Amino acid sequence: MLYRIAADGLMLFHLAFIVFVVFGGLLVLKWQHLILWHLPAAVWGVAVEVFHLPCPLTHWENLMRQAAGQGGYGGGFIEHYVWPIIYPAGLTPAIQLGLGSLVLVLNAAVYLRLIRLRKRRRQL
Secondary structure (H helix, E strand, O other): OOHHHHHHHHHHHHHHHHHHHHHHHHHHHHHHHHHHHHHHHHHHHHHHHHHHHOHHHHHHHHHHHHHHHOOOOOOOOOHHHHHHHHHOOOOOHHHHHHHHHHHHHHHHHHHHHHHHHHHHHOOO
């Protein structure tokens, strides 16, 4: 039972990490010290989607689920938990590239805003 709880906890952490990757730049606008956490997380999130890299959190969750006597799952976290809710069809490489691009564009816009705010503060 401990492995199942750990796997569920890791799944929740994984989801929180994805939300932080996508929307964490908005937190940086308020708390600029978070840039040290968000920028590497965003780079990792974009790299995973664009280059189809395996996520170690997915691997660890599968290991814990198997240790708990549950079956793991193939594919990645988004394909297994998020994608069936949003799109019933399978995840394609083109869609993954689109998701990575969305994360990149959203966060680039937020960081450009942050840079403009900093420049404006220096001029005052």
